Amino acid sequence: MAKKRRIMLTVSYDGTNYSGWALQSSTPNTVEGVLNRAIHGLTGEDIAVIGASRTDAGVHAYGNVAVFDTCSTIPGDRFSFALNHILPEDVRVVESMEVAPEFHPRHCDTEKTYEYRVLNTKMPVPIRRLYTYHFSMPLDEEKMQEAAEYLVGEHDFTSFCNVESQAASHVRTIKDITVTRNGDEVIISVTGNGFLYNMVRIIAGTLILVGRGKKEPSEVKRMLESRDRKAAGPTAPPEGLFLIKYKFLDGVPTV
């Protein structure tokens, strides 16, 4: 039997038809489950991929990351090609490579970038309903940007975290937030070292309140300081959220 190797996959998916990334007994269709089955189909091995980010139901990704161990002799960079023949069309492995056996995508210093996309038109657009959050009232993206600045840096993000979060600490560092208008979309782009449960969607819901004039930008500072989920805005719906990319700050160790 060949030596055990660790393979890293960069995965792009349309989250519409999935109950999220993570396998749970009650969730019939998960991205993790689909990947495990496809790799099993290819190698015959029982596989449990380790995902970098457990995206919620309906959330999309361009670049989530997963690793798994295999004794197969398929070259690391060929898994992408081979798996894309087996996977459903809404999940694609955009890159695959062999990495050092000790590499674990959740035990690294990382920077993750998420985008939240708001379709800011009077009328919804059917072909975009699954990939944007439609918001019909005018949004002032400059005020949204002003509000977003208060979130940059290291903070306790309890106000911007689902109350069911089991994270030991709610302190995270947001490195950058930009709010830009691109045609008929308002795009909130957030980069940070880690995100709490629903954090980007609560940030989006809060910035939308500011953008429509229901809250002043400076109120975001007080929301943060209150460390109370009720102080911040609503959780924006999942279809607007995209995990854009993962950056491993110390690089990815290869073999």
Add this chain to the structure above:
Amino acid sequence: MAKKRRIMLTVSYDGTNYSGWALQSSTPNTVEGVLNRAIHGLTGEDIAVIGASRTDAGVHAYGNVAVFDTCSTIPGDRFSFALNHILPEDVRVVESMEVAPEFHPRHCDTEKTYEYRVLNTKMPVPIRRLYTYHFSMPLDEEKMQEAAEYLVGEHDFTSFCNVESQAASHVRTIKDITVTRNGDEVIISVTGNGFLYNMVRIIAGTLILVGRGKKEPSEVKRMLESRDRKAAGPTAPPEGLFLIKYKFLDGVPTV
């Protein structure tokens, strides 16, 4: 009972889940059928909308047009709002208005614009799989534009028409074709006075052959002259096709 009035709808839809616009005994889910049922739900009348364009299964629209007659007292411009509460999310009435009773969207001089969208990237992108045709080999859009010029004007488009077409004449006038690259998409935009069965998809399939270097631009002239479907390229798949807009050249008569 109120006077009978004719209402015109401008309809945007995601064609993914429909077997096209037109009601047929064998097609369980059509845009036409969904509209008839929604208007029946609103007015209680038996409705058969008259559509301007019978788009194929999987083809999308921003601005298809339909008219119907009603004795209801709902103001013409309120049908949009009222129907959008009943219709599924993948069909939206973007505008509604009362028009003259003799207005028939297929018996007018019109200009229609279609777009065919090719995602020209090495790797497919899951969230765009339903709204573009993915083509991974490089495309030379300048050669495609050069080839497209041969199609502009009044021609017999038999070579660019599904052999099952029942049209009495295959002569149509293409007013304009542009092939542009917008980021990672190559967009073929075609405006004309009318289109034969599969005509835009066959034009797209042919221009893609030129773009990848399998045919010279000048060969399109010979394809057209041969009046033989086998002379042109393949029919490109439906998911890349969008009916963008209808222009009624003599205006829409109101009441």
